[in-house]
Amino acid sequence: MIGDVHQILQSTEAPKDATKKPPKPGTSAPRKPEGMKRELFNLMSGKDLTAVMPTDVKKTYKQKFQTGFRSVRKYKWMPFTNESRDDGLMLHHWVRADKVEAMQPYPFSRFNKVIDIPIYTDDEYENYLKIAKWSREETDYLFDTCRMFDLRWPIVYDRFDCKKFNQNRTVEDLKERFYSITYELGILRDPSSSPTAYDAEHERRRKEQLNKQWNRTAEQLQEEEDLTAELRRIELRKKEREKKAHDLQKLINMSEQQPASPSAGGIGGAASAKRKNAFRTKAGSISTTATTFFNPLDISVTALRFSEFKSSGAHFRCQEMKLPTNIGQKKLKNIEVVLEKCKMEMNPVASEPIMKTYNDFRSQIMLAQELKSAMQTAEFELESIRTRMQENGKDFDIEPRFRISQLPEGGIDDDFIGGKGQPATNRRITSYIDASSKDLTAIASRKRKTIATTPTITTTTSSSFVSSSNSPSTSAASDPKRIRKI
Secondary structure, eight states: OHHHHHHHHTOSSOOTTTOOOOOOTTOOOOOOOTTOOHHHHHHHTTSOGGGTSOOOOOOOHHHHHHTTSSOOOOEEEEEEEOTTOSSOOEEEEEEEGGGSTTOOSOGGGGGOOOOOOOOOOHHHIIIIIOOSSSOHHHHHHHHHHHHHTTTOHHHHHHHOOSTTTTOOOOHHHHHHHHHHHHHHHHHHHOTTOOOOOOOHHHHHHHHHHHHHHHTOOHHHHHHHHHHHHHHHHHHHHHHHHHHHHHHHHHHHHHHHHSOSSOOHHHHHHHHHHHHHHHHHHHHHHHHHGGGOOOOGGGOOOOOOOOOOOOSSSOOOGGGGGOOOTTOOHHHHHHHHHHHHHTTOOSSOOOOHHHHHHHHHHHHHHHHHHHHHHHHHHHHHHHHHHHHHHHHTTOOOOOOGGGSOOOSSTTOSOGGGSSSTTSOSSOOTTGGGOOOOOSOHHHHHHHHHHHHHHHHHHHHHHHHHHHHHHHOGGGGGGGOHHHHHHO
């Protein structure tokens, strides 16, 4: 720093403290690098830069064990057997020397998952599994191959020797034979089980359609795109025509609803006629309530309307099996219960015959629910009539076919079917359906109360009309307003 002051003052004599000592022989003074500031070089000259500069040096594998942290573990080449193998093959691997004494079973043997393939006896094969297209030896060979390769069908088909039995088998044939035997054995040994079935014909059609789809040429693809574009244009023109027709029909309906020359007298006459008709209806309903009973022809059956895809374009057939959104929770619950009791899937394979049968079956479930509700109403009507007749000293028996089955799920006893006055079927599916909506006992008591009070009202109205014809003092009794208040 004194040298800097000396340079500033431009002094000719340098101070004694500022004189530099000559370098030692054999050493060369470091030179300032180009571009470095002189002040920085003076700070760094003659010092160890390793403590100043950051370093990131890690010990290598060799340095780590040369420093003497710990000794290297010893390993031994030991034999072992895999518990998942049946041939007793002896293999070897490296094991730490301190763990040789406590060797455990091979840890990876637990990942060997074996598929349980059924085994049939000679009697079962002769009585239930024997067919003309497959011999016993070929069937045994198929099951041994499936057991060897854990039902990996591409490998089973590749390793299945068709020349051994002079038969040309496809993978669908092998699957059909295997799953048909599995299905028969499952039904035979456990009737309540749900074994897996295999539709070989459907699988063949699926692969055929897939091959046709894959092998389409460029011309066919272009033709399909042109037809799709033309179909979109046709649909757009159709929607425009339908919109114009709808607007025109709307204008026609509006013109028909407006009268040409309305008059005050005509309006007043129509209103008075309407009031008279309403009065006649209300007055007549008082006397006819007592004779209103259940009519089977008045049953309102709500049919299921599934989605219809009339527009162009492809869609999944499973979308046609979706239930409408206007179905109540109770009907949905009944459908689910019946399907579960019948051991049917909630979402089956959406082929065309299955889709139609499945939709028809669910429609029949709703029809059975409506009929059961109607039968329940008719049963309580019969009970109310029977109660009134018992009050008059008369009685009759209600046949079992007019009653709801009160036995547990599964219908009524088979001994009471088909006889005189008995049901024609065991009504097993209807026993799963819950049709209870209200307390029908309270409804029946309410109906009996209405029937008991109705004759008094009819007598009062009739006497009022008679008295009005005899004396003018009772003309107020024939006033329609007063009758409506009664």
